[in-house]
Amino acid sequence: MTNLILSVLMLAGAALLAGGVHVLRKGTNKKQGWLMILAAAVMFANVAIGSIPVPNSNQPVAPESGD
Numbered sequence: 001m002t003n004l005i006l007s008v009l010m011l012a013g014a015a016l017l018a019g020g021v022h023v024l025r026k027g028t029n030k031k032q033g034w035l036m037i038l039a040a041a042v043m044f045a046n047v048a049i050g051s052i053p054v055p056n057s058n059q060p061v062a063p064e065s066g067d
Contacts, residue, residue, distance in 0.1 A: 006047050013043035 020036030023029060 002050070006050055009043050009047050013040040016040035016043065
């Protein structure tokens with residue numbers, strides 16, 4: 001499920017980036033274009049943070065069966 005969410009975030013970030021560049025080149029609403037690019041950067045940062053591997057140290061410790 002995590003891979004699906006990260007994939008959707010990447011696609012949405014790419015769409016926002018492309019849309020922001022398009023709006024900036026068009027020149028009609030520069031503030032909206034920059035905000036779209038900023039939102040894409042935040043999405044890419046979220047994907048980068050979410051894809052960092054973490055150790056399995058938070059797993060509960062199984063009781064030893066060596067009585």
